[in-house]
Amino acid sequence: MHHLDFEVPSLVAKTGSALALIALGLTLAASAQTTPQTPPASNSQPAPSNAPLTLTLQDALERAKKNNPEYRAAVTDFGLAKEDRVQGRAGLLPSVNYNAAFLYTEGNGTAAGRFIANNGVHEYISQGDVHQEISLATITDYRRTRAAEAVARARSEIAARGLVVTVVQAYYGFVVAQRKYATAQRAASEAQHFFDISQKLEHGGEVAHSDVIKAQIQSQQQQRQLQEAELEMNRSRLELAVLVFPDFNENFSVVDDLQMPEPLPTFPEVQAAAANKNPELRAALAALRQADQEVVGAWNGFLPSLSLDYFYGIDATHFAVNQVDPATGLLIHNLGYAATATLQLPIWNWGANRSKLKQADLRREQARVELSFTQRQSLAKMRTLYDEAQIARSELESLDQSAELAAESLRLTTLRYQAGESTVLEVVDTQNTLTQARNAFNDGQARFRVAMANLQTLTGNL
Numbered sequence: 001m002h003h004l005d006f007e008v009p010s011l012v013a014k015t016g017s018a019l020a021l022i023a024l025g026l027t028l029a030a031s032a033q034t035t036p037q038t039p040p041a042s043n044s045q046p047a048p049s050n051a052p053l054t055l056t057l058q059d060a061l062e063r064a065k066k067n068n069p070e071y072r073a074a075v076t077d078f079g080l081a082k083e084d085r086v087q088g089r090a091g092l093l094p095s096v097n098y099n100a101a102f103l104y105t106e107g108n109g110t111a112a113g114r115f116i117a118n119n120g121v122h123e124y125i126s127q128g129d130v131h132q133e134i135s136l137a138t139i140t141d142y143r144r145t146r147a148a149e150a151v152a153r154a155r156s157e158i159a160a161r162g163l164v165v166t167v168v169q170a171y172y173g174f175v176v177a178q179r180k181y182a183t184a185q186r187a188a189s190e191a192q193h194f195f196d197i198s199q200k201l202e203h204g205g206e207v208a209h210s211d212v213i214k215a216q217i218q219s220q221q222q223q224r225q226l227q228e229a230e231l232e233m234n235r236s237r238l239e240l241a242v243l244v245f246p247d248f249n250e251n252f253s254v255v256d257d258l259q260m261p262e263p264l265p266t267f268p269e270v271q272a273a274a275a276n277k278n279p280e281l282r283a284a285l286a287a288l289r290q291a292d293q294e295v296v297g298a299w300n301g302f303l304p305s306l307s308l309d310y311f312y313g314i315d316a317t318h319f320a321v322n323q324v325d326p327a328t329g330l331l332i333h334n335l336g337y338a339a340t341a342t343l344q345l346p347i348w349n350w351g352a353n354r355s356k357l358k359q360a361d362l363r364r365e366q367a368r369v370e371l372s373f374t375q376r377q378s379l380a381k382m383r384t385l386y387d388e389a390q391i392a393r394s395e396l397e398s399l400d401q402s403a404e405l406a407a408e409s410l411r412l413t414t415l416r417y418q419a420g421e422s423t424v425l426e427v428v429d430t431q432n433t434l435t436q437a438r439n440a441f442n443d444g445q446a447r448f449r450v451a452m453a454n455l456q457t458l459t460g461n462l
Helices: 002-015 019-034 057-067 069-092 136-203 209-244 267-277 279-302 352-418 424-459
Strands: 053-055 095-104 122-134 252-254 305-316 322-324 331-333 335-344
Touching (some): 053 057, 057 069, 057 209, 136 252, 136 279, 136 424, 267 352, 352 424
Antiparallel strands (some): 095 122, 305 335, 322 331
C-alpha cells in the first residue's frame, strides 16, 4: 500500500487526465486477484454440529452404492441367482424327510376295517424317508443355475461400473459448476468496475457515451451469466445429493481434486485389460451357456427318469416300537425299513416336449447372435472410448496453455490501457476471453475424468 500511495501522485502528474484513475483501479483489481487472502486465525473451538459434510469422489461412490436403486436391483438379482444355484445343487443330492400320519378306518369286525387300502383299523406311520431323483433334468438345472449366476454376477459388475460413470459425471459436474460460479463472480465484479470507470471518464470528458453504454451492457450480461452459473451450481448440487444421500441433504461440500492427469495407457494395454475384464462379454458368454443347458434340459422330456426312496420307521397298528400279537401272543418289532424304485418313461404328451425343445433352440440361437453382436460392439466401443479419452487428454494441455495465454493477454492489454494505447472495450474483450478459456479448461478436466470412467466400464481400473 505504501508503494501505491507513493506512485499515485507521480502517475497523475505524468498523465494529467482521468486515465490515471483507471490505471489505479486496474492495479488494485490485479492485486486482489493475485494476492492470496490471509485466513482468519483459528480460535481452537470445535466445529459446529451442522458443519457441512465434505465428500471425496470415493466417499460419493460408496454412498451411491448403498442408495442407487438400479445398482441395488442388480446386486439383488445376483443374490437371487446365487440362491438358485444352491437350490439346483440340492436337487442333485439326496433329501431326508420325516413323515408322521395316523389313519383311522371304520371297523367291520375284521383287522383291516372297511377300506382295503389301509393295513388296519388304526394305522400309525412314523418314519424317515431318504429320497433321490436321478434324471438329466436335475443335472442340467444345476448347470443352468450356475450359468445364470455368472450372468447375474457380470450384470452386477456392469451396474457397478455404470454407477461409477454416473457418480463421476455428477461429482465433477458439481466441481466445475462451482468453479464457473467463482469465475462468473469475478467477471461480474470486473465488469461493474469498468462500468464505474467509464462513467467517471465520461464525466471527465475522456470517452464518449457509447463507451459507457457498452460497459453497461457488458456489466448486465455478466450479471445474467452469474445468475445462470448459480442456477447450474445449485442444480448440480441437487443431482449429486440425490445420488449419494438416502435423505434429502444439501449440507455438503466436495473435494476439488481436478488436476492434470497422468498419461493415458497405450491402446494394446487397454485391449489386454478389456479382454480379461469386460463384464459385457462375460455376461453374453454366460447367457449362451445358460441357453445350452436349457436345450439339454428340454431333451430330458424324451428320456426316462428314476426316483429312489428308502423308508425306516414305524408303519403299524400301534404307535410303539414293539407290540404283542393278539392272535399268537408273541412280541412283534414294529421298526423296519422299506425301499421303492420308480422308473418313469415318457410315451405321449401331445407334442409338448418337442415344443419345449424348439423353444430352447430358439433361445440358444438368439444368445449366439447377442454374443456375436456384443463382441463386435465391444471392439467398436473400446476404440471409440479410447479415442475420446485420448483426445480429451491431449486437449487438456492445449486448454491449459490457452488459459495461460488469455491471462497474459489480459495483463498486456491492461498495461497498454494504462499507457493509453487501448480502449476499455479491448480490456473487456480480453476479460471475456479469459473467462471462456478458464471455463473451457475446467470442462476439459471433467470431460477427461468422465471419458476415463466410461473406458473403465470395459477394462476395469487401469
